[in-house]
Amino acid sequence: MKHSYSFPILLISLLFVTISLSALNTQVPLWLVRNEFSLGQIGLVGSSYFTGNLIGTIFANWFISRFNARHTYTYSCIIFAIATIGLSFSINFYSWIMWRFFIGIACAVTWVVIESCILLTGPVHTRGRMLAVYLTTYYLGTVLGQALLQYFPQDVLYFGLVIMLLMGLAILFILRTHYKLPKRKKSSFNIMPMILNKPSRLGLTGCIIAGMLIGSLYSLLPAYYSHLGYSDIQVANWMILLILSGVIAQMPANWCADKFGRQIVLLIESLFMLVACIMLIFNWFNALAIILLGATIYTIYPISMAWACSCVKKQDIVAMNQAMLLTNTLGSLIAPAVIAFIMDKMNNTYLFVSFAIISLYFIVLLIKKRGTDAQPQKST
Structure with a gap:
């Protein structure tokens, strides 16, 4: 690859996103329990995140073709940050379903961007190793998110501000890469x-x-x-x-x-x-x-x-x-x-x-x- 440093920078950006997601995925059910939501409601809030994943997966290629890879990733991080801040507006069942849905869309799009960058721009003989490093980085970020959770603020608003900072760092790093993905004239879905x-x-x-x-x-x-x-x-x-x-x-x-x-x-x-x-x-x-x-x-x-x-x-x-x-x-x-x-x-x-x-x-x-x-x- 022409810009060989783009891959490690991409992984650093992924690390910030994954730490944020891991911490948030554990903290959201805990917030809901404290506010006396039923387990059925907690499950529906969790499902709304994965519904967002589904929608994000379906439309990710359209976003990439329209805005290019780095800008699509950037917009996804911005949506993630705004939706996390949005959780602090009110501890309301329907609003939390909506914000978790948007977070799910943002996460799915970032994963598609990263995997597409690896599969379509990486050399064939190193693609498998690159995917392995990508998955290892993802799991490492997940573990770090859990380990660092005790240092995150417990207040929903301040927690969201920390997530916003991490998303800002993720954007800063992704914009330092040189990934360009080919535009698809027809959907292969x-x-x-x-x-x-x-x-x-x-x-x-x-x-x-x-x-x-x-x-x-x-x-x-x-x-x-x-x-x-x-x-x-x-x-x-x-x-x-x-x-x-x-x-x-x-x-x-x-x-x-x-x-x-x-x-x-x-x-x-x-x-x-x-x-x-x-x-x-x-x-x-x-x-x-x-x-x-x-x-x-x-x-x-x-x-x-x-x-x-x-x-x-x-x-x-x-x-x-x-x-x-x-x-x-x-x-x-x-x-x-x-x-x-x-x-x-x-x-x-x-x-x-x-x-x-x-x-x-x-x-x-x-x-x-x-x-x-x-x-x-x-x-x-």
Whole structure:
């Protein structure tokens, strides 16, 4: 790439955005709990963020074509900052749904910009490594956001001002890059053939399930711990343990999937996830259970994504990626609202009961599919 320094600068910008998002995703449920919102309402606010992700994913390419990559990213950061400040206008259920929706749009657009810059401007022989560094940076920012949460102001307005500062730094760095993405004359958004592609169906199912689980964790786990009487710092520490477990498990899980087959690894992970849920339901070895939960939930998506992509031709991989991102987002926006409603009607433990049912369903599907695991294709 002509401007080789653009990639590390892009990652620094991403780090500021991810720290902001991570801190906000944990703090929002805590604010809602303090203001005596029901779990059903908390789940709907969480789902509104993922609905914004869905809309942002669909229209991101249009924004990029109209405003170019760096300006689209800049406008997204501005929307993120304004929407976070907007949360302080009133602790009102409908206004918070609206502001979280806009934050979801902004985040999805920034991810599409970053991934497009890597995929379309990076050298082919280093693209995989660049994506790996990108994901590592994203997870690092997520962990840092949780670790730094105790130093953020607790007041909604001042918290928003800190986010505005971080977004300003993200904009400053992105404008120092030299990324230019080609404009598309026609939209290539045609995912129905990918969704209907039978060999990739279980891979797509894994993406949906990963979205359901991760979306519910981000939206409801902080509220779960808050209802147990944990302080904000303790909640953040549990979230750090969960996410770090997923980060550490990434390389071993994906290596095993390449070596032994994706179906068998997903089956083993689903079994471990079921065990973790049972442990959490009965309050057995909570730390170990959270480690198991993070290590399995955060690795289901990349393995499922690799499975689905291995089932289509090279020219269809972009469309398949769009299908996977959309199905993942659909799972993320539906599950928090449904599970929160169940928790509200029953009790908080039904968060993990719901996870156990989802993992059991995936186990049944994988067992039925025995002997037909999609093996990795040779790179072309």
